[in-house]
Amino acid sequence: MKRIGILTSGGDAPGMNAAIRAAVRTATRKGIAVVGYLDGYSGLVRGAFVELDDRSVGNIIQRGGTIIGTSRCPEFLDPEVRARAANQMRADGVEALIVIGGDGSFRGALALQDECGVAVAGLPGTIDNDVWGTEETIGFDTAVNTALLAIDQLRDTGESTGMMFFVEVMGRTSGAIALHTAVAGGAAGVVVPEAQEEIGQVIDRIRETMAKGKRSHIIVVAEGDEAGGAFGVAPVVGKALDRPYRVVVLGHTQRGGRPTMRDRLVASEGGALAVDGLAAGRSGFMIGRQGGRSVEVPLREVVANVHPPVNADLLRLAQQLSG
Known part of the structure; x- marks a missing residue:
């Protein structure tokens, strides 16, 4: 693998930049080039990207938001649009894609893999913490x-x-x-x-x-x-x-705002492990947190399940301690 892409999709979340930084620096050490698609799937559709290297991701770990922009892209729901985007990726020499976002973003990634044969990995980036298969999300x-x-x-x-x-x-x-x-x-x-x-x-x-x-x-x-x-x-x-x-x-x-130590750590581990998995030839996984560890979770299971229900024990505690 010589070149991979990365995009941030949906609502922005503090820590996304830390994930981008970790992915780029891990890829660079493996001899893999990285491009960042601008404004999420919208940039993928337009073929709009920037080259990312060690220096371009320097001094961003403490910044909120995402340096490559994000958006929601309804047109990506169209299979023909996805096919054109995949063809443009191949023309640009991009062999795999890391998607940082939530459930909807992962559905788009899976469609790229299943319909177009693009290798994909996901990182759960949403402040709502509502992604199945992970105990905590970036942000x-x-x-x-x-x-x-x-x-x-x-x-x-x-x-x-x-x-x-x-x-x-x-x-x-x-x-x-x-x-x-x-x-x-x-x-x-x-x-x-x-x-x-x-x-x-x-x-x-x-x-x-x-x-x-x-x-x-x-x-x-x-x-x-x-x-x-x-x-x-x-x-x-x-x-x-x-x-x-x-x-x-x-x-x-x-x-917005400076991501906490926790978000920087979770994002950094996720970004590095996503590159490791793709470089090893794996696809269709999300890097989630389970039992205090970062692990690969099948994307198909992530999108097939509803996010975990509210923590009943924590709800009882909130009611018990109110006063």
């Missing part, structure tokens, strides 16, 4: 720590004013960010899409703590919650308790 740890910092700051204001804060974090179908943030931030309540808690239970718990003299109440809500997100939950709770409140939507602030 998740940074997103949680970003949300946690905001909650720590809001608590100071809550203690001073007696105001409730409803903090909406990302997670359309996964409550992982909300749940981990709630436990680590000492939240008074948490609402996630996988395990809908009756709003009445949240109200009852807050009422009990108010009776004990507690002034600061932080409620963490995942954006995909069936109750309507934070803007749906807040008015109901505020009216029932007759307390002033504010809604704080963290939104895309969770996607």
Whole structure:
């Protein structure tokens, strides 16, 4: 193998640059050239790429986002578009592709392999931590720590004013960010899409703590919650308790910023192992984390399964410790 490609697809996640860096430097030491496709599958379709070497990936491990850009590419759903992209890859001498993204990105990678014979490897890059086959995804740890910092700051204001804060974090179908943030931030309540808690239970718990003299109440809500997100939950709770409140939507602030040590480590291991696997002639795998180790997981199994349900033990702990 003389040349491989790499792309980042879907939403950006802190640590993607660390993965790119590790893949490029591992490939270089094996005598393999690397190109980075610009803006995800869109760049693959257009044949738009940049050459990546040791120097071009220097001083990026600490940067959030992705230096080669990312996007969502609906046209890649068309088999004819995929075939043209694969033909262009071959014309450019690119023999394999590393895809950093989530479930949808991996489906595109598998289609390239099955339909066009392109060797592919995946790295789970999404802050939602909603990819089957891995205990943690690139970007998740940074997103949680970003949300946690905001909650720590809001608590100071809550203690001073007696105001409730409803903090909406990302997670359309996964409550992982909300749940981990709630436990680590000492939240008074948490609402996630996988395990809908009756709003009445949240109200009852807050009422009990108010009776004990507690002034600061932080409620963490995942954006995909069936109750309507934070803007749906807040008015109901505020009216029932007759307390002033504010809604704080963290939104895309969770996607940016310097990746944590954890995300840099997971991404670096993943990038290096993806190149090792492709160079050894393997294809159709994702580098996931299982039992604290980075391992190869068949991409076909990843896309065939639904992401893990919310951690029931952690949810019980969040409810038990609220107060």
